[in-house]
Amino acid sequence: MKAARWYARHDVRVEDLKEVEATKDFVKIKVGYTGICGSDLHEYDEGPVFVPENEPNEFTGQKAPITMGHEFAGEVVEVGPDVKQLKIGDRVAVYPPIAHESHPEDIDLYFGNNFIGLAQNGGLAEFCTVKESAAYKLPEGMDTKHGALVEPTAVAVQAVKEGGVKFGDNVAIFGAGPIGALVAAAAKAAGATEIIVCDLSEQRLEKAKELGATTTINSKEVHAVAKIKEITNGGVDVSFEVAGVSITFEQAIAAVRPRGFMVVVSIFARPITWNPLQLTDAGVKITSTIAYTRTTFAQTIEAISNGQLNVDPIITKEIKLDNIVEDGFKTLVADKSQSKILVNINSDIA
Secondary structure, three states: OEEEEEEEOOEEEEEEOOOOOOOOOEEEEEEEEEEOOHHHHHHHHHOOOOOOOOOOOOOOOOOOOEEOOOEEEEEEEEEOOOOOOOOOOOEEEEOOEEEOOOOOHHHHHHHOEEEEOOOEOOOOEOEEEEEHHHEEEOOOOOOHHHHOOHHHHHHHHHHHHHOOOOOOOEEEEEOOOHHHHHHHHHHHHHOOOEEEEEEOOHHHHHHHHHHOOOEEEEOOOOOHHHHHHHHHOOOEEEEEEOOOOHHHHHHHHHOEEEEEEEEEOOOOOOOOOOOOHHHHHHOOEEEEOOOOOHHHHHHHHHHHHOOOOOOHHHEEEEEOHHHHHHHHHHHHHHOOOOOEEEEEOOOOOO
């Protein structure tokens, strides 16, 4: 089987590997679609970030080279002897976080975690095996392509939950990449009234509008914080930092009304310098999120399936696995108009 393997920064190879088999409580998935995540791009362009390069991961015992891909869905084609619920032919989306699972779900990830596709062979392959507990059955009528979008959408849904967004709130989102645009969609679904998205790319801002933004600000042309305060008469209730750079971190705090919330959603590839006095001067509360709970993942499947969350506009390109480096990673590095690139691995899975 073909698989895209991370060896080192700027060294991802599509290789032929022995086809995997389902053992114990694992299921074998014929992968239909896999999304390229921003964290995958971090690993390609700046890694290792999460990939265990020298020592095996504590949860999986694996280290580089690792088959990438954690945003994926497909069809169960084999089940291990200890599998209880899933059966051959079920279409599933994969819940990729790996944690101890010894605490309540909302804090378990923060006692150490990693992900399928980063510390365990993932879904940028023709076949993948995962524990039955990581495979969530897709409802009838929900296509597999949408299944591959559950993971990034769940990140956005969890971020909106963490910020406590409620009906009538005003929100600002700094960064209109895939997650930022999906945060706009999730905020809309949660009932936010004014959804302001800031970015440097007009193409990405247009994509954010398609997904729910009511106002967009090109930060190259307009002082974003001043404009947000003008629009909202003093600041938003909740802001989201989804760009992962120092300036947007500070802007996301400055744009919030006193005693409001700022949610850090980004993965910062390197440290930033920042004065906490900015926070204490305004009484702004700051929180963060690394992923999502199992509850949020299941809710996201349902929300996409029933149309509450429209995720189709996030897709900007479909490519083949063989072209993952040139048409995937290198394109995402060079072309900031791209949002979500899906890898079409087995398109015969509806």
